[in-house]
Amino acid sequence: MYAKSRLKKLCKHPLFLVGFIFLILLVSSSLIHAIFFHSKIPVTTFLYNGEGKIIASGPFNPLEVPPLGTDPTGQQMFFVLIQGAKYTIGIAVIVAGLRVIISSFVGLILGNYLPKLNKYFSGLVNGFYYIPTALVCYVLLFDVMMIPFGFEDEFSFVQKVVFELFVLTVVAIPTTSLLIGNQINQVYKEEFITTAKTLGGSPIHILRKHVLPHMRPRLLIQFMQEVVQVLILLIHLGFFHVLFGGTLEKKLDTDTTEKVYISLSSEWSGIVGEGFEHLHGWSWTFFGPAMAFALVILSFNFVIKGMEDVFLEDRHGTKKRKKKHLKKKTTPREPQYLDFEFIRDHEK
Amino acid sequence: MRIYYRILLKFVLTTIGIVLIAAIPALFQGIKVDIPAYISTVGTIVSSFVHPNALTYSIGQETYALFPDFWARWGYSITLIFTAFFISFLLAMVLTFFTMLLSEKVREKIKFLLFLGESMPDILVVGLFMVIVILIYKHTNILIFNIAAFGDEKILLLPIIVLTIMPTLLFYRIMIYDFEEEASQLYIDVARSKGLKKQKVLFSHVLRNAIINIFLHAKSVIGFMLSNLLIVEYVFKVDGIMRFMFDHFVPEVLMVGMLFMFVPIYVMQAIGQVIIEKTTGRQVEV
Numbered sequence: 001m002y003a004k005s006r007l008k009k010l011c012k013h014p015l016f017l018v019g020f021i022f023l024i025l026l027v028s029s030s031l032i033h034a035i036f037f038h039s040k041i042p043v044t045t046f047l048y049n050g051e052g053k054i055i056a057s058g059p060f061n062p063l064e065v066p067p068l069g070t071d072p073t074g075q076q077m078f079f080v081l082i083q084g085a086k087y088t089i090g091i092a093v094i095v096a097g098l099r100v101i102i103s104s105f106v107g108l109i110l111g112n113y114l115p116k117l118n119k120y121f122s123g124l125v126n127g128f129y130y131i132p133t134a135l136v137c138y139v140l141l142f143d144v145m146m147i148p149f150g151f152e153d154e155f156s157f158v159q160k161v162v163f164e165l166f167v168l169t170v171v172a173i174p175t176t177s178l179l180i181g182n183q184i185n186q187v188y189k190e191e192f193i194t195t196a197k198t199l200g201g202s203p204i205h206i207l208r209k210h211v212l213p214h215m216r217p218r219l220l221i222q223f224m225q226e227v228v229q230v231l232i233l234l235i236h237l238g239f240f241h242v243l244f245g246g247t248l249e250k251k252l253d254t255d256t257t258e259k260v261y262i263s264l265s266s267e268w269s270g271i272v273g274e275g276f277e278h279l280h281g282w283s284w285t286f287f288g289p290a291m292a293f294a295l296v297i298l299s300f301n302f303v304i305k306g307m308e309d310v311f312l313e314d315r316h317g318t319k320k321r322k323k324k325h326l327k328k329k330t331t332p333r334e335p336q337y338l339d340f341e342f343i344r345d346h347e348k
Numbered sequence: 349m350r351i352y353y354r355i356l357l358k359f360v361l362t363t364i365g366i367v368l369i370a371a372i373p374a375l376f377q378g379i380k381v382d383i384p385a386y387i388s389t390v391g392t393i394v395s396s397f398v399h400p401n402a403l404t405y406s407i408g409q410e411t412y413a414l415f416p417d418f419w420a421r422w423g424y425s426i427t428l429i430f431t432a433f434f435i436s437f438l439l440a441m442v443l444t445f446f447t448m449l450l451s452e453k454v455r456e457k458i459k460f461l462l463f464l465g466e467s468m469p470d471i472l473v474v475g476l477f478m479v480i481v482i483l484i485y486k487h488t489n490i491l492i493f494n495i496a497a498f499g500d501e502k503i504l505l506l507p508i509i510v511l512t513i514m515p516t517l518l519f520y521r522i523m524i525y526d527f528e529e530e531a532s533q534l535y536i537d538v539a540r541s542k543g544l545k546k547q548k549v550l551f552s553h554v555l556r557n558a559i560i561n562i563f564l565h566a567k568s569v570i571g572f573m574l575s576n577l578l579i580v581e582y583v584f585k586v587d588g589i590m591r592f593m594f595d596h597f598v599p600e601v602l603m604v605g606m607l608f609m610f611v612p613i614y615v616m617q618a619i620g621q622v623i624i625e626k627t628t629g630r631q632v633e634v
Contacts, residue, residue, distance in 0.1 A: 123361025127369050129567065130362075130610040131602070132575035135590070139373050139597040155379060163379045235469050236579065240594075276475065283479055290472045298467040305463070 009310045016306025019299035023089070026296070030086040033079070041079040044070050059282050069284040071271075077288045080271065087267040088234065089296065091165075091244060096226035098169040100219055103176035108207075111181030112188060118181065125174045133171055133229075134236035140167045141242050149249045160246045168230060180222065187214045217311035224304045228297055235293055238269025239276060268293060351625050355618045366610060367393050370603035393603050403604065405596045414604060418589075422608050425588035427504070429577055430612075432511035433570070439512070440519035448527050448550055455524070462521045470514055470576050474583050477510050507580045514576060515569050522565045523558070530558040563620050564632060570613055 062069040068077035241261040275286030374389035403414040581591040593605040617634040
């Protein structure tokens with residue numbers, strides 16, 4: 001019954017609604033495009049005038065071929081994006097789900113059963129803050145994903161997909177488990193847990209009936225945040241031409257050095273990376289997919305905001321002051337025993 | 349004494365963590381996991397601590413010594429990131445100060461705009477900037493900035509500007525949040541009711557206490573800036589440490605790169621931590 005009332009509240013949250021509806025529309029249109037139109041992408045290589053004569057050749061900008069122009073091979077960008085949406089969002093959701101599920105287990109073990117080790121573990125994990133995640137992924141994926149010009153593919157498509165999912169998941173496990181572990185630890189310190197223990201609840205019972213219900217909304221929010229992280233990671237990797245499911249390196253002519261990177265899946269990040277190469281001439285091939293990414297990230301952020309407002313508020317009363325305090329779940333603060341203190345007094 | 353012990357412990361642990369992370373490329377042979385190779389790589393890296401001058405990297409068939417050349421790249425990247433960090437910090441501070449003088453209604457709107465701005469991928473910002481520079485060049489024939497580095501030339505201005513934008517947004521939002529949190533404390537009401545001016549209260553009471561939390565939140569901004577730095581160095585083709593790590597991702601190079609990014613940043617954080625703990629007596633974690 002709690003869940004129902006919260007769901008109702010969530011459905012009335014304007015930001016949540018906007019984000020959620022946008023995402024649903026995008027994914028469903030992508031699926032409809034695949035099922036009923038067999039992922040067919042309209043191609044416009046030439047524009048003709050009324051007499052059937054060619055007046056221009058591609059790629060066209062968004063004014064010539066609305067709504068988003070065409071890419072160098074004449075495919076209309078809008079449909080390319082619609083087609084790729086389900087893969088991009090799908091990958092992000094799968095990786096984020098795996099990250100949260102695995103991290104919750106690790107975090108639970110770490111936070112609850114090995115609290116002594118936690119301090120050392122957090123020190124070790126600290127190293128991850130000084131290297132961009134995109135760089136770690138690039139290092140791990142480069143050899144597997146890149147198929148250099150003139151070389152045979154070493155691994156099958158499925159192998160590469162599984163390996164990339166694995167890498168994208170694993171790089172975030174240490175930091176995420178630390179975060180979730182700390183949150184679980186925080187819950188175990190609450191008063192009602194002590195009460196439940198005094199009343200004779202077994203550890204399993206406490207975990208199932210008291211800790212998990214408390215953690216569920218937080219994990220859901222964490223999951224959404226991971227989705228955003230994965231999307232950003234995918235853009236960066238696409239930017240470095242490490243594309244999901246493998247990159248095919250091709251040369252346009254035998255004597256030119258210009259390379260073309262071809263994505264083996266039709267996912268968005270590849271389009272962003274390829275578009276950036278043509279930023280000077282055909283800027284829309286970059287800004288179209290980049291804006292699409294920005295919109296998807298924005299709608300996920302809207303959903304997160306809605307969830308934070310609803311989930312983290314109603315359990316702890318509606319006082320604005322308290323809600324503000326709880327929103328900051330990523331950086332738990334030490335309890336402050338005094339309401340205020342003057343710095344000047346301390347210096348004495 | 350206890351605080352110095354904690355700082356030292358964290359330093360040692362993070363260094364170990366960095367060694368473990370840097371050896372990761374050896375862990376995978378193709379898509380197979382190769383644990384013996386990983387362990388032996390960790391051993392090699394640890395032994396290279398003793399002989400840092402023996403470290404090399406290779407381009408094609410040629411091998412070069414890592415060290416004397418390394419400092420130039422390192423200095424360049426550190427200049428970029430620290431300049432951008434302090435500019436964005438100060439800029440956000442000034443903006444926050446003026447925002448706090450506005451009414452709550454306007455502030456909510458500003459916060460919403462910041463929320464929108466934060467959702468922009470950093471690559472979009474870089475792309476926008478490059479297009480704007482090119483457009484200005486096309487129409488007025490004035491090249492405001494060099495958009496790519498050639499040879500030994502070092503470009504500073506444009507990378508710093510690009511590197512400043514997103515962290516400023518992040519800092520701005522964090523600061524407004526922390527300032528509001530602090531301004532809702534009771535002692536601010538007391539100060540106001542004693543007849544102190546709003547500016548005076550903000551500057552001498554709120555700022556001093558809020559800056560502690562702002563400092564503690566700065567870590568996430570630095571993490572974000574490092575990934576931004578990678579993109580910036582890649583796009584502007586500058587010869588910095590991130591691009592160096594990107595081009596030659598063997599364990600030794602990764603280790604040296606990460607370690608020398610970590611040390612200056614950690615020194616800054618540790619100094620801040622000591623100051624905070626000495627003045628407030630509160631135990632904090634950076």
